Amino acid sequence: xxxxxxxxxxxxxxxxxxxxxxxxxxxxxxxxxxxxxxxxxxxxxxxxxxxxxxxxxxxxxxxxxxxxxxxxxxxxxxxxxxxxxxxxxxxxxxxxxxxxxxxxxxxxxxxxxxxxxxxxxxxxxxxxxxxxxxxxxxxxxxxxxxxxxxxxx
Numbered sequence: 001x002x003x004x005x006x007x008x009x010x011x012x013x014x015x016x017x018x019x020x021x022x023x024x025x026x027x028x029x030x031x032x033x034x035x036x037x038x039x040x041x042x043x044x045x046x047x048x049x050x051x052x053x054x055x056x057x058x059x060x061x062x063x064x065x066x067x068x069x070x071x072x073x074x075x076x077x078x079x080x081x082x083x084x085x086x087x088x089x090x091x092x093x094x095x096x097x098x099x100x101x102x103x104x105x106x107x108x109x110x111x112x113x114x115x116x117x118x119x120x121x122x123x124x125x126x127x128x129x130x131x132x133x134x135x136x137x138x139x140x141x142x143x144x145x146x147x148x149x150x151x152x153x
Contacts, residue, residue, distance in 0.1 A: 003107035003119060003134060010036075010123040011105035015071065015093035018079040023069065023091050025123070032067045033130070033153050034123040035146060038108045038116035040137050042074045042082035042092070050118075053143050055088050060147055062090050069093055073100050073115050108134065122149050 004010055014024040028034050039050065051070060054061055061068040068090040072079070079092040095102045100116065103109035108119035118135035131149035135141050 003132060004121070004129050006129050006132060008129055009127050010121065010129050011102070013102040013105065015095055015102060016076050017091040017093055018076060018083045018088075020076060023093055025069075026127070028067050028123075028125075029127050030125055032065060033125055033150065034067045034069060035061055035150070036069050036071065036106075036121045036123060037141075038071050038095075038103055038106065038119040040072065040113075040115045040117065042072060042078050043085075046138065046140050048086065050141055050143070051088060052086060054090070055086065057143070058089060060150070065153075066150060067091075071095050071102060071116065073103060073109075110137070113137075120146060122146065122153070124153055 012025050014022055017023050071093045073095050075096045076094040079094055083092050100109040103116035106119055108117045110117055117137055118139060118141060120133050120141060121129055122131040124130040130153060
């Protein structure tokens with residue numbers, strides 16, 4: 001499955017966050033733009049660095065106009081430990097079971113490795129993909145690019 005194109009409706013999802021709460025993409029429609037980032041694994045080097053960069057500049061990615069949702073194929077309990085260890089105050093969503101279904105819908109699931117690649121999608125308040133970038137598993141993202149894309153909304 002390929003990634004949703006800019007200008008198309010983002011695939012809907014409802015996943016459990018690190019606190020065991022259900023989070024639905026649709027709940028932000030008409031209220032907030034959403035930054036959806038897929039990352040391979042909790043506690044891995046590049047992923048931790050990227051999420052710490054977002055944590056350290058959280059006001060740019062989670063405020064009255066924007067919600068940050070980080071998704072991996074890890075189970076909820078791993079994400080809870082990861083969030084507590086790193087001090088993440090944004091939702092880490094578990095795409096654990098059915099394994100990788102949301103990552104598949106966004107065209108970033110790597111079945112041979114059982115993980116999501118690095119995909120970033122900015123979804124506008126109407127539910128459409130406004131911007132996206134796909135990076136390989138070992139390729140860190142440019143967080144400044146997210147900020148620039150958000151500034152245009």
